[in-house]
Amino acid sequence: MANALTSQMYGDYNATSPLRPEAREAMHVAMGEIGNPSSIHGFGRAARKRIETARASILNDLGLPDYRLAFTSGASEALATVLTPATQSLATKQRATHLLIAPTDHVAALQGHGFDKAATTYLSVGRDGAIDTQALKKALSALPEDAQTIVSVHGANNETGVLQPIDEIAALCDVHQALFVCDLVQWVGRLPVGDARPAAIIVSAHKLGGPAGIGAIVYDPMRLHLITPLIRGGGQERGLRAGTENAIGIAGFAAALKTACDTMAGEQQRLADLRDRFEHELLATHPDAVIFGRGAARLANTSCFAIPGREAALALMQLDLDGIALSSGSACSSGKVKASHVLAAMDVPPSLAACALRLSLGFATTSADIDQLLTSVARWSTPDRGLESPGSDKISRKNANLTQSAIGESA
Structure with missing residues (x-):
């Protein structure tokens, strides 16, 4: 879904949906x-x-x-x-x-x-x-x-x-x-x-x-x-x-x-197809990626994933620079940087939980949005390229100012 002002891809429907x-x-x-x-x-x-x-x-x-x-x-x-x-x-x-x-x-x-x-x-x-x-x-x-x-x-x-x-x-x-x-x-x-x-x-x-x-x-x-x-x-x-x-x-x-x-039946199948395509291509390029709860019954629109070694806080900033809105954890925690209580209860190691991102799709999500997301993920997750965006300096951990708006956890 393209935002009317900034042409952003919105992938945070579990935090809040655009108004129908x-x-x-x-x-x-x-x-x-x-x-x-x-x-x-x-x-x-x-x-x-x-x-x-x-x-x-x-x-x-x-x-x-x-x-x-x-x-x-x-x-x-x-x-x-x-x-x-x-x-x-x-x-x-x-x-x-x-x-x-x-x-x-x-x-x-x-x-x-x-x-x-x-x-x-x-x-x-x-x-x-x-x-x-x-x-x-x-x-x-x-x-x-x-x-x-x-x-x-x-x-x-x-x-x-x-x-x-x-x-x-x-x-x-x-x-x-x-x-x-x-x-x-x-x-x-x-x-x-x-x-x-x-x-x-x-x-x-x-x-x-x-x-x-x-x-x-x-x-x-x-x-x-x-x-x-x-x-x-x-x-x-x-x-x-x-x-x-x-x-x-x-x-x-x-x-x-x-x-x-x-519109439930057809829409949920459409979203499941988009989510599954994202996960399939993510795992094809990152065999070490983890998709949490993948073996369980899940909402068709939701994918919680991690690429080991790529911390979510920095990844969210890079995604934002690429015009993409995802989240980590739950937005109701008002931007506080802390481990997900959900992943902790699932015995996910803290180092891996720190890399967890959530993609949540909705009624305005398109196949082009998934293309845009995959392109961005490939850019910042490649080890020899690091977390960088076209036209921007590489983001360093030392200088990253993790603001509330950058890392809010979503509900």
Whole structure:
């Protein structure tokens, strides 16, 4: 995808997607409307109707029309709202007492949950980053009989694209009456939710071509009761999230998801073909390259790779000089230079993890973009040429000023 101003190749869709034309149009229309959805006059009722129409559209596109949806400012707020001891199981009538979570989960879950250390168990994952379901079964069985557990799972990893076995996890949670909370931020719009039917799923619009600043908790009202909202005051969203609803963002959210779902099958095959071509040609020219999670089920759009000895921090700068936007790790870490917790949990040696880059493709990615990327990689990864760009001086490690914008980790 060429940026209108700089002709850059954008390969960082897992951090945020460009706005889909359909979302842009829906938001443009919404900007022309007026009315607070909580007002009782005609303008307010019309605004409320538009929001409820969008809410129903999102639930239908997710294949969960019997669930409820509470809009939030995004996935981080949604996770913090659900992953708390105040969340109650309607089956057992108990509030949550324990959290099971994988070390590869998003930092918004790992750092944003409300459980203390004694009430938190970290699940083991394999070398590919997938949860060991036998270990999960043992962990659930080992808890006290009166425990009410939340199992938090990042369905599709933002760094590696590795998919968790959510159907198996859901079945285990049902047997043990645990509440299955699934972060499907990277999953939704790329894969069907299927039959797993977690107690709650987390969704974010800007990962699927909608606007930033709008997300949702989608939950089963027959299994889960959310008691304590993070933001109180107005009673909006069934009391789960106070504040006037973001009607413009909601309109863009619904339009983006509809387009993503309508084009899903053909688009994901197209992206898989582009990703596979990149990986095939990378390995052909760099037999020592490593593609993380390659043997596991992955998102079609994601490739997390490393060329040993070529540190990601410098590689990202070279790619940027060549007009290419990739990432290393997760952008939600705001440019901090540190090892990926995901790769660490997968037992990747720190020296190799420091070389990891993430390519994530999307609806505007073209075959020409892959050509441009391969040309750039060949330029800076060749040992006798080093990290350099046409017309620029060689970048030295000593003088490299690794700024926030150059090495932000993406979510």
